[in-house]
Amino acid sequence: MALLLAMYQKMRLIREKNQLVLDQTKVSSKLSRVQKNIERVQKRYTSLFANLDSQAKMMQSQAKVGIQSMFGLGMDSVNPYNYGGLSGFVVNGMSQILAKGINKGKDANGTDLGTVTIDNARFSEMYQAYMQNGGFAYETDENGATVYEDPNAANKVPKYKGGFTADEVKAFNMAMQYAKSVQQQQQFNAQQMCTQYESNVSIWLDAQKSALEAEQDMMLEPLNYEETMLELEKEQKDTRLQRINEEIETYKQLVSQEVKNTTPTFGLG
Numbered sequence: 001m002a003l004l005l006a007m008y009q010k011m012r013l014i015r016e017k018n019q020l021v022l023d024q025t026k027v028s029s030k031l032s033r034v035q036k037n038i039e040r041v042q043k044r045y046t047s048l049f050a051n052l053d054s055q056a057k058m059m060q061s062q063a064k065v066g067i068q069s070m071f072g073l074g075m076d077s078v079n080p081y082n083y084g085g086l087s088g089f090v091v092n093g094m095s096q097i098l099a100k101g102i103n104k105g106k107d108a109n110g111t112d113l114g115t116v117t118i119d120n121a122r123f124s125e126m127y128q129a130y131m132q133n134g135g136f137a138y139e140t141d142e143n144g145a146t147v148y149e150d151p152n153a154a155n156k157v158p159k160y161k162g163g164f165t166a167d168e169v170k171a172f173n174m175a176m177q178y179a180k181s182v183q184q185q186q187q188f189n190a191q192q193m194c195t196q197y198e199s200n201v202s203i204w205l206d207a208q209k210s211a212l213e214a215e216q217d218m219m220l221e222p223l224n225y226e227e228t229m230l231e232l233e234k235e236q237k238d239t240r241l242q243r244i245n246e247e248i249e250t251y252k253q254l255v256s257q258e259v260k261n262t263t264p265t266f267g268l269g
Contacts, residue, residue, distance in 0.1 A: 010251035093179030
């Protein structure tokens with residue numbers, strides 16, 4: 001009787017084990033699908049976050065180019081291969097200033113000395129000479145001495161190569177200094193505007209990411225819950241399967257012992 005009961009219990013446990021193995025397979029399959037869905041959602045939103053970063057960077061770069069152009073500091077304003085030259089912004093500014101004219105000031109008696117005006121053609125000649133010589137060179141005689149416009153004047157005014165007058169050279173240098181100061185101010189203004197725009201883009205980016213994070217959480221929440229429930233179910237079945245295996249082993253030993261006990265020995269045991 002004990003043998004039959006032990007065999008019955010063993011077979012019952014084997015059937016339950018087989019069912020558990022089948023259930024485990026189904027749960028593992030469901031869990032695998034859910035985890036793949038979670039991975040797909042995460043990859044999708046990782047790509048969306050990366051696109052937002054790229055979009056923000058592009059907006060900032062385009063804005064910087066636009067702002068610099070707005071202040072006259074775009075790519076055309078500087079020749080990157082003209083290492084010691086003036087920027088296009090400064091050259092254009094000088095040309096405009098000199099075309100309008102620069103006041104020479106007043107003499108010791110307070111008399112207005114008039115205005116020096118340099119047209120575009122003359123300015124082009126002066127600019128070329130300035131660039132070639134790194135400045136304006138004096139005329140010299142055969143002995144290398146400086147040549148003056150009026151050697152007998154109390155205040156000697158030197159002559160410049162190229163036929164440029166002292167008033168022209170002074171006006172050129174004054175226009176250059178003023179144009180450089182305007183360029184520095186425009187660079188400062190452009191940088192300030194770029195910084196402000198970058199700050200605005202950063203605020204926009206944070207808001208976009210917050211909205212995207214909320215959307216991602218909404219998409220992942222049911223999947224994460226389902227994954228947790230399936231993992232718990234799988235863990236429970238694993239625990240039950242381990243216990244059944246232990247019980248089956250116990251009944252195997254019991255059956256083996258009962259068989260041994262009920263087998264006739266014919267006096268040989």
